[in-house]
Amino acid sequence: MSRDSPLAAHHSQTHCTQVLDASVPNPAGAHTHLIRAGNAERRHRIPIEPLGETEGDRNFFRADLWQSCVGKMADVLEISGANCTTFVCGLSESSCRLCGYMGLDGITNIQEAALKINFEEQPDSKKFGCAKALYISDADKRKHFRIVLSLFLGTGQEVGTFYSKFIKVISKPSQKKHSIKNADLCISSGSKVALFNRLRSQTVSTRYLCVEGEEFIASARQWAAFTLHLAENDQCRRGDFCPGDGYIRYGSAVKLVCTTSGISLPSMIIRKVNKQYAALDVDEPVSQLHKCAFHIKDTNRMYLCLSNENIIQFQATPCSKDVNREVLNDGACWTIIGTETVEYTFSESLAQLHIPVTPIPVINSLELNGGGDIAMLEVQGESFSPNLKVWFGDVEAETMYSYAIPFSPSCWCLLFTSEKI
Known part of the structure; x- marks a missing residue:
């Protein structure tokens, strides 16, 4: 050999x-x-859609309208060390030109302090952008931070602000056992x-x-x-x-x-x-x-x-x-x-976008209460609001909103019988 x-x-x-x-x-x-x-x-997704949709407007279940923004980043970052972070945008409307600004959370004006990211077309029609020179200085005493991506269309219309998971800051790794x-x-x-x-x-x-x-x-x-x-x-x-x-x-x-x-x-x-x-x-x-x-x-x-x-x-x-x-x-x-990966998925035509799609609801936990033909599913997460509804496939669930746990709003939904689902 x-x-x-x-x-x-x-x-x-x-x-x-x-x-x-x-x-x-x-x-x-x-x-x-x-x-x-x-x-x-494999991922299991519960689509959450604002109120007001009618039967004729349920085209958000079409696969070609789902948009995704996927971010990959390191678990840890050494003080004064560079962190390579990538975001891949799986957009069905490949003709839309994108640009963004990537930086650390806690910055007042991210466009002034962050790196400008230009997205490139990939062979699979996804758009790719990365930041290789994000640093955290010795003067920053935080033990954890997040990376923030502000995403814009070429027209200047804001798509949204997307956050990474928390990254731990460590000193130079020890070579001791x-x-x-x-x-x-x-x-x-x-x-x-x-x-x-x-x-x-x-x-x-x-x-x-x-x-x-x-x-x-x-x-x-x-x-x-x-x-x-x-x-x-x-x-x-x-x-x-x-x-x-x-x-x-x-x-x-x-x-x-x-x-x-x-x-x-x-x-x-x-x-x-x-x-x-x-x-x-x-x-x-x-x-x-x-x-x-x-x-x-x-x-x-x-x-x-x-x-x-x-x-x-x-x-x-x-x-x-x-x-x-x-x-x-x-x-x-x-x-x-x-490494960690975050994925934000939404159903919105970028060509007709007028307001940012963020904050996107994030599900942290699911808990089933009751049983039989009718049961309650408690959905806990972040960025919930009273105008959200839960769907199982193309079946709409009766949804209630609750502040049962302080600072952790729950979205309660009534499960249908197995025959209807």
Whole structure:
């Protein structure tokens, strides 16, 4: 096998027997292939629509009128560190020109203090924009903050203001041994993560692990979120990939599955990196912003590596002074970070937009009360108001609004009998 062999795409059938991603076992020589896994990113949506709709106006159930604004961001941010945040707008009206301003919450005038974002047309007709240079300074003493996107049409009409989830601010990650006591920074199986590589510690050389089509690439602009699974047992009884539970530790076998495409890399052993050496005898928990390497399982010291924009296999060299270390190159040293995704979906024609679509109601919890033919479903969340109604598919529910819990308004809806739904 060559020292730098490319990872090639591979098509295979998938059998999903669990809620989590699943993939077929690796065939012989599968360390040179990508494995497709089932997509577990399924969402259940309860459309909420203002009062006043008639039977003839229920065209908001048409799939081509749903608009989405999806944001991806890191879980944590190092003080004075840059944060790469992306927003993808899945708009049915691809002819609408968009621009936006992205910054931190708490800013009085976001257009003056934020970065202007120009959205680019993607091959799938979605519009993509990112901010790679959002910083939080040492003078800002906040422990958490949110990223704010103010979105506008090319005409100047405001589409709305969209918020990320809260991002935790941390100091420079310690290289000391971590324990489960620092659980808020440890990465557990099933977590969403991103990987980036920074050659010679230069910000301009940052590359993100990404998926394009059915290939893994190293991108300077876009990044992908991956579900990181423990994969101690590659084969279940029916030949499926069975993810494990618990915290990810160095020395564990793991699987990286793209949350968007379902494509995965073969099973790999995650190793801690210290001064460009892969440590073979470390078993501490993997933590946010740690440098790590991925030894492709059942290979002779082959590691996941980048070469320009290509993802390849790099063969490490044994350390002559320490049998528990292997020498890597810069391209095989990755930084791992947890990620979050927010998605705002609404049914509104941008061509006829006159007022902002935000704030969009957000559902945090559902609780069923009662039973039989009639039951009450309590919907708790944010940005609720008395003029909202709940629908189940194209069936309207009788909706009541309540302030039962201070600062957490509930939306009560009367469930129909199963025959009507």
